Amino acid sequence: MASYAEGEPTTASILTRDIPWETFVVARLVSDRDLQLIRRYDKRPAETQTTLLDENGAAFTEAFLTVLRNVTREETVQYVLALLDQMLEADPSRAKLFHQQSDAHLASLPDPYTIFLRLLQRTDWYTQETACRLLTAIIDARPDKEQIIMNGGAPGASTSAAPILVAASEGVEQTVVTFVDWLCSQLRRPSHPSRSVPAALSALARLMKERSVRALFHRAGGVQLLAPLLRQSAAAGPATSPQLLYEAGLCAWQLSYYPPAAEVMATAGLVPGLVELARSANKRKVVRVAVMALRNLLASHAADVAPEMVELGLQKVVAARISQGGWEDEDIVATLEWLEEKLADNIQLLSTFEKYQKEVLSGSLDWTPMHTSEQFWRENIDKFEDKDFQILRVLLKLLEASREVRTLAVGCHDLGNFIAYHPHGRQIVGDLRGKELVMRLMMHPEPEVQKQALLTVQKIMLPKDKLEFLNAG
Structure with a gap:
């Protein structure tokens, strides 16, 4: 309870x-x-x-x-x-x-659906919460659960179309629709400051075993409601109950099997919350639902989610969970290994000079994989010479004019890599006044910028043989 x-x-x-x-x-x-x-x-x-x-x-x-x-x-x-x-x-x-x-043959049998839906509208929270819990159990135990017919045709029809719910009882179907709407309203505007969200997630986690309920939740805008809750719960760490983390992750996992919902999940901000669950959760059942949901999203929407997963460091999370060992569930081991392989493939795909150019020209830099990949710099250093060192000049312009702390830090880091990997890097950077810009950033108020500027200045000052030794290492 x-x-x-x-x-x-x-x-x-x-x-x-x-x-x-x-x-x-x-x-x-x-x-x-x-x-x-x-x-x-x-x-x-x-x-x-x-x-x-x-x-x-x-x-x-x-x-x-x-x-x-x-x-x-x-x-x-x-x-x-x-x-x-x-x-x-x-x-x-x-x-x-x-x-x-019963065998009483009552003239008017009490309808549990109507009764409990009405009780959800009462003002006292005990009644609302207990009615929610009981109605969830009653719906889950009903003998005439809905069936989904896609496009009004065979089960194998396109899964991208809007589903048509078909139930043995129209009243039961409407009850489920109304109840899912009520649960979403609790996620959107909770009736109780601390228990509305856990109660709603618990009910949804149980009911979304059914494909039809996933469809209803998706159409009610549930994915967009789940994303911030998942991020906030995961970020709170020990302050959040393991059961709440599990049920939030379970909702995401079940939704990832419903293609229209998975399409929204790929761009609605669920990935950061799931990665954080996989990274920080202490309970293995929480890790399990998180990595299974991530697997489904990567399998179906790699182009949308792979860059984000890589940038969030999911490959390190997966490697840590594999080395942790002790998984009794073979499915989890297989899922972690699959994620490790696919993420490695995507790191290679992401680390292209075209993507690097696009990021630099956007004027905002982040710690994407290509900035820290030795292979990227070794394989692409000659491309910096294109169009009279256009990308290098843009990078230096960012160091001069940008006010973004991360952009300045990453820019200094990249300039240091150019010096380290290009055979004439120090001279080229000197001719373009790069040394002056970086030395000025050593006095920046943000420690992250100071650190990267100092490292770059050290590379400018290092003799050539020391730089070659650094690259070889």
Whole structure:
């Protein structure tokens, strides 16, 4: 069960209440039969309650649902929800009782979907949260789960088209649509400052086992809502509960199997959060869902996500996780090895002079792989001579005019590499006033710029034989 702040009701505290059941019979809100069933169950030992549910669980469920349908008093609603929550916590398979009919042949059976959707709109958070948890279990246990027909045709039809949801019961389908919308609203504007998001993610992680729910979440803009939550949760590290990290990662992993959602995921900012989960999570189940989601995205949208994964240092994360060992799940080992291989391939693809030119000409530099790759500098140093050293001149202009700390730091680093790898690098840089620019940056207020400027000046001052020794090393 969820943890509660001081002063907030809990299932245990609510179950200590005494409910005046007879008053609801007098008011004709529940029947005599319902009263008898409730009296037989309420305040009884757990063993007795289990026996009663085994004998005729559908009848007891109908009685409690009748109370929830007809009674609005907050204390009573919370009490019945607490009883049902306790029932499912003891045995989650009891959720199937909400889909069974007793032998009472009631003229008007209480509809659990309508009842719990209505309870989500109540103002007290205990009711909202418990109704959310119960409705999730009921939907997950329903016998008539939706099927997806793509383009109204065969299952093998194009997966890029909008899905059509087909359900045995139109009411059930609409319940799922409404519930997913409510869950997204909790991610967007939480009703409770600390528990809305965990409650919604927990429900979504369970329901998105179904392809149809992934489609609904995607169409409700859920991917865009999940991205910042995933980044914030991963960045918080130990301050975030492992279960929340797992459920956020699980949502991302399940969504990565749905092509329209995966397409949005590739550009919506989920990759940094997933990489951080893979890097910092202590629980292996969290690492597992993160790397599996990353694998799916890299397999389906390499052009969009590979550069970002490389820049975020995913290859180092993967190497560390492989060396860590002890993985009991062979799928994880295979996934890590696959990621290691594909990322190595993409580093080579990314480290091209054309991409380097594009970055320099953009006026903003970052620590992309080509800046730190010895192979890139050895293979491309002659290309710096093109168009009368055009790219080198632009690089020097950035060192003179840019106000971006990272651009200045990377620019100094690159100028040092040009000096180290070009046979006449020191002389060329001197002729273009590069030495003066870098020495000025040694006085920059940012330590990162100072450090890179100092390293570059050292390369300018080193004798040629020392530079050749440096390159050979």
